[in-house]
Amino acid sequence: MKKQLLFLKAIILIFIAFNSKAQITFEKAICDEQIMKSDSTYLAYQNESLNILQKIISTSGKINSDTIYTIPVAVHIMHVGSSVGANENIPDLQVINAINILNEDYSNINGMGVDAKIEFCLASIDPYGNPHSGINRVDASGVPDYVANGVTGTNLNQLMALTGFWSKNNYLSIWVVNKFASGLAGFSQVASFLVGYGVFGLSVNSHVATHEMGHALGLFHTFEGDLGGTTCPVGNQCGSDLGDCCGDTPPHKRSSVYCDSSGTNACDGSSSNNLFVHNYMDYSSDDCKNQFTNEQIMRIRANIGPGGRQYLSNYPTASNLNLTGCVGSNKPIAQIGNVNNTSFCVGTPIQFIDSSLWATSWEWDVDNNGIVDYTNRNPNHTYSSSGIYSVKLKISNNNWSDSIIKTNFLTLYDAPLPACTVYAKNLSNNYGIGIRNIVFNTINNTTDVAKNDGGYKDFTCTKMTTLDTGVSYPISITTGRIGTTLKEDVKVFIDYDNDGVLEITELVFFTNDSLVYHSGIITIPSSGTALNTPIRMRAISDLFTYSILGSCDSVKYGQAEDYTIIINGLGAGISNMFFSGFVNIYPNPATSLLNIDFNNLQPDEVTLTNILGQQVxxxxGIKNNHLTVEVKDFAKGIYFYRVKKEKQIIAIGKLIVSE
Incomplete structure (x- = not known):
């Protein structure tokens, strides 16, 4: 207890010294390490606190290692007048995603490091005792020079003062700022940090906030003591310009902004760079970072635990968690993220995206059969059979769980028959020739020109659309570069008879000598086509001086792209039903609920099938004259309904489910 009191006394003196310090220049005092370099009194007290902390760690081991510490967080968005969700005034979802990333990194979700057993919680009670989201939006456009240059040495104090009375003793504050005059991504002090809006929660691979949070919780850089990258730190020392106080991170010079995991460490006899380049407290690239070490976590927990560092040790106390509304943590909300499309060939790897809130564990059932298939956050799965698949996700954290089922979420179809491959003869100097975008029914695919994208791209397993016989559809193809004077020819073929050969008789669209934009109409024949099965569509472009003769001819400078279409077998003109007056279906298209009125017929059976003929x-036993079907979790696309009475079909037709 005496050691703990001495430690607390040292920390209090540190902050007395800090708070009495005059405004510090931005370039020299953006974090604790820099303050120590400019203030000898602060440095002396900091070193004393480090010595005491080392003694606590050495005698206590993993301090309260089984206790999960919850830290209330307040996020202050220092915008310049943009509307909520635009530019620097980032949306709530981005903030929540950033807190999720912090929780994942500090709980070692990827399994590469050590679990800190820390949970960051957005405060739900403000300093005045009122309900709050924990996201505090502040218009800082009136702060001198902030709009033009962002955070500077002269406006830093004024900027932070705008956030009001979010006490450092109760909330760990994160300031999300427009930019930094010095070009930094973020900087920190004990129990708080500032971070640029572009690196805060915008990508799951961004760990800038994790790095800055490490400083806020008392960690040094792993390369501490390298004097700006000019020299090797000496031994495993402890303190500013000495070392990071952790024996399991080797002395090394700061990494460059890339991941040199195959190199060796010149500072300790050529050990592997893998011992530090993956550490969140190094300067390696974000995609390289994935871990804290055991001693780093011990230091953090010693700072947060009883007798730990001022401010930090108060955060997880029961009284403070009640005060900030973080008792019981945040209840998770299960969400399955959007995928680029929901139709794929059998055998295509599909990555599932979790966009849940406050989750620390995941259980994916990718065919909703009651068996957990994956427990990582964003798994990849390959289906082996065609069909319509529902997907279930269950998430949990330390106190709660939630789940969601996406009914009929994915359509898996067999790949169309293979066809010849088109090759480009000259890709090294193709003058920007090639297909850049194609729009046809529900397909809207943007690619690059042939030189950058290759002479042939096969999208049959990821881009599919369904069409009706006897119906005309507009097609639009963009080629080359905007402003180019080079004209291109374009041809489109559809393998209507599904024999794997795109004959000249299956040419459905062409243009000659056109600049950039090529548009027209494709009419699907009323008969003579393969129905309800995947078939191939090919679009080809080339410089107009080199004629496209057939679907298999190599092009000089251009390229070919293949897609999948499925022609349904109900024919043209089927909008609502075959037999007028028997049933009424609405709305069509439907987005959430589909209503069917039977006009006193009391049918025996109603079925819905997808474009593959599979029942969804x-x-x-319908006992009244109305039926409501929930379709909000159906994959968007075309479906067919059949209504039977006494085993006879009395109505059949097409409906569309849209977003």
Missing amino acids: FSTT
Whole structure:
């Protein structure tokens, strides 16, 4: 207890010294390490506190290692007048994603490091005792020079003062700022840090906030003592310009902004760079970072635990968690993120995206059969059979759980028959020739020109659309570069008879000598086509002076792209039903609920099938004249309904489910 009191006394003196310090120049005092270099009194007290902390760690081991510490967080968005969700005034979801990333990194979700057993919680009670989101939006456009240059040495104090009375003793504050005059991504002090909005929660691979949070919780850089990258730190020392106080991180010079994991460490006899380049407290690239070490976590927990560092040790106390509304943590909300499309060939690897809130563990059931298939956050899965698949995700954290089911979420279809491959003869100097975008029914695909994208791209397993016989569809193809004077020819073929050969008789669209934009109409024949099965569509472009003769001819400078279409077998003109007056279906297209009125017929059975002919809904024993079907979790696309009475079809038709 005496050691702990002495430690606390040292920390109090540190902050007395800090708070009495005059405004510090931005370039020299952006974090604790820099303050120590400019203030000898602060440095002396800091070193004393480090010595005491080392003694606590050496005698206590993993301090309260089984205790999960919750830290209330307040996020202050220092915008310049942009509307909520635009530019630097980032949306709530981005903030929540950033807190999720912090929780994942500090709980070692990837399994590469050590679990800190720390949970960051957005405060739900403000300093005045009122309910709050923990996201504090502040218009800082009136702060001198902030709009033009962001955070500077002269406006820093004024900027931070705008946030009001969010006490450092109760909330760990994160200031999300427009930019930094010095070009930094973020900087920190004990129990707080500032970070640029572009690196805060915008990508799951951004760990800038994790790095700055490490400083806020008392960690040094792993390369501490390298004097700006000019020299090797000497031994495993402890303190500013000495070392990071952790024996399991070797002395090394700061990494460059890339991941040199195959190199060796010149500072300790050529050990592997893998011992430090993956550490969140190094300067390696974000995609390289994935871990804290055991001693780093011990230091953090010693700072947060009883007798630890001022401010930090108060955060997880029961009284403070009640005060800030972080008792019981945040209840998770299960969400399955959007994928680029929901239709794929059998055998195509599909990555599932979790966009849940406050989750620390995941259980994916990718075919909703009651068996957990994956427990990582964003798994990849390859389906082996065609069909319509529902997907279930269950998430949890330390106190709660939640789940979601996406009904009929994915359509898996067999790949169309293979066809010849088109090759480009000259990709090294193709003058920007090639297909850049194609829009056809529900396909809207943007690619690059042939030189950068290759002479042939096969999208049959990721880009599919369904069409009706006898119906005309507009097509639009963009080629080359905007402003180019080079004209291109374009041809489109559809393998209507599904024999794997795109004959000249299956040419459905062409243009000659056109600049950039090529548009027209494709009419699907009423008969003579393969129905309800995947078939190939090919678009080809080339410089107009080199004629495209057929679907298999190599092009000089251009390229070919293949897609999948499925022609349904109900024919043209089927909008709502075959037999007028029997049933009424609305709305069509439907987004959430589909209503069916039976006009006193009381049918025996209603079924819905997808474009592959697979049943996605069926009900019998209908006892009234109305049926409501929930379709909000159906994959968007075309479906067919059939209504039967006494085993006879009395109505059949097409409906569309849209977003």
